[in-house]
Amino acid sequence: MKITPVDIQHKQFRKTLQGYAREEVDSFLDEIIETMEADIDERAKLEAQIGDLQEKMAQFKAMEDSLQSALVLAQRTADEVKASAHKEVDLIRQRAKLELEQELAEIRARINDAKRELQRQHDQVNSAKQDMRALLARHSALLDAEAALAATPAPPPPLAEEPAASILLHEST
Numbered sequence: 001m002k003i004t005p006v007d008i009q010h011k012q013f014r015k016t017l018q019g020y021a022r023e024e025v026d027s028f029l030d031e032i033i034e035t036m037e038a039d040i041d042e043r044a045k046l047e048a049q050i051g052d053l054q055e056k057m058a059q060f061k062a063m064e065d066s067l068q069s070a071l072v073l074a075q076r077t078a079d080e081v082k083a084s085a086h087k088e089v090d091l092i093r094q095r096a097k098l099e100l101e102q103e104l105a106e107i108r109a110r111i112n113d114a115k116r117e118l119q120r121q122h123d124q125v126n127s128a129k130q131d132m133r134a135l136l137a138r139h140s141a142l143l144d145a146e147a148a149l150a151a152t153p154a155p156p157p158p159l160a161e162e163p164a165a166s167i168l169l170h171e172s173t
Contacts, residue, residue, distance in 0.1 A: 005037050009033055
């Protein structure tokens with residue numbers, strides 16, 4: 001059972017023949033009452049402080065939880081940003097690789113076109129050379145034939161009736 005200052009104040013003791021001095025007991029009880037009241041006040045103040053501290057601790061705990069959540073969210077966001085950046089880098093690399101391959105294909109096609117054009121030009125040059133050689137060979141043969149005709153004795157003058165044959169002979173030379 002808990003004793004309160006009011007219990008002490010209202011406590012009645014029996015009177016005996018050789019009992020304690022009543023004034024001393026009352027004075028001591030008054031001191032006990034004052035001490036207990038002071039202790040009760042102090043305890044109430046301490047309990048109020050404990051309540052305040054518990055409330056602040058709850059606030060700090062809530063702040064800690066909030067900060068922890070924010071930190072987790074920030075970390076998750078940073079991871080997502082990094083993953084997104086890596087994906088974007090991969091896409092850029094793939095796009096650049098495709099563009100490079102397309103450019104290389106175009107350059108190879110131009111090189112092949114240039115090679116075909118060069119081969120066509122070489123073929124035309126060789127054809128022109130062959131045509132020129134054939135032309136020179138025909139002219140050389142004609143010159144040789146004319147020189148052979150010039151070295152042979154002159155035919156008798158044509159008869160008047162053969163003017164067409166003479167024209168034909170001059171045209172063929």
